[in-house]
Amino acid sequence: MMKTENIIVGISIGDLNGIGGEIVLKTFEDARVLDFCTPVIFASAKTMNYFKTHFKSGINFHIVNNINQLAKGKVNVYNCWNDPVKIEFGKEDVKIGEYAIKSLEAATKALKNNDVDVLVTAPINKHNIQSEDFKFPGHTDYLAQQLEGESLMFMVTESLRVGLLTDHVPVKDIVDHITEDLIVKKIDTVYDSLKRDFKIGKPKIAVLGINPHTGDNGVIGSEDDAVLRPTLKKIKENGKLVFGPYAADSFFGSSNYKNFDAIIATYHDQGLIPFKTLSFGQGVNYTAGLNKVRTSPDHGTAYEIAGKGKADSSSFKEAVFTAIQIYKNRIDYEELTANPLKKANK
Incomplete structure (x- = not known):
């Protein structure tokens, strides 16, 4: 309990x-x-x-x-x-x-x-x-x-959430990992997490393209048209508000990310570079999709300043409070799904 x-x-x-x-x-x-x-x-x-x-x-x-x-x-x-x-x-x-x-x-x-x-x-x-x-x-x-559960690296702040299709995968192997099955699983995980962990009733999700300019109609790769686009179409037809693929190079700079509850990047740096640029020191790495809550700060060991008393604890503190809030949100979600009349009677 x-x-x-x-x-x-x-x-x-x-x-x-x-x-x-x-x-x-x-x-x-x-x-x-x-x-x-x-x-x-x-x-x-x-x-x-x-x-x-x-x-x-x-x-x-x-x-x-x-x-x-x-x-x-x-x-x-x-x-x-x-x-x-x-x-x-x-x-x-x-x-x-x-x-x-x-x-x-x-x-x-x-x-x-x-x-x-x-x-x-x-x-x-x-x-x-x-x-x-x-x-x-x-x-x-x-x-x-x-x-x-189905784990997913989910980088979160109060106003920005970025999930990854592939995380710690070498760049040369990324395309081999992106399959219809993987796309469906990861989007389902993000969708369920937004509802259960972040109290968003009808999540709106953007997905970034695999290739530059999402392949430019096959000129710069065929994976967006052959795998990503048709899979997103199927998911959307099943009722989820999923949009894309979007060209990654302009998506964050144009502030388009503000129109969505979460963004799914196809690989590690495509998602984490803009996330950390926009929120470094306040971001939290959350492992979504598991039956337990785990968070961490959005930075590494920082050997270059270790022991010098210069480390900023903001992200770690955010990780603590994010874990607590997600834990509480899950309690509310479980109570609501167990008693759907509770919401209607509020």
């Missing part, structure tokens, strides 16, 4: 040599955040106290070895390891990657077991996390395996 008060926010600490520890501390140094949730950081007391000392933070942690020992109104730290960790800010380190995975796995387990209500992930280094036991290009792919 989902609850509306004292929402427990699980936090995976990410790459310890990056800015994750700093942005987590800065987020919860504002005690007002604790009025909205109970955070639990999956790391270790030694590690978090190291960060506290290094960044001169005034946070007092509540350390637990059992997830049932969490204290409301406190910043909880769940011990995932007890050994000392050598932290060297700004350095890529395979050993540090192992701790990032320990944190992620423990936090995901707690999410699956309903010990935490939502998950917010601090940035990882996609290279140093690779091992025989962990062969995922990022959080989204790992969580897609661990949790139920």
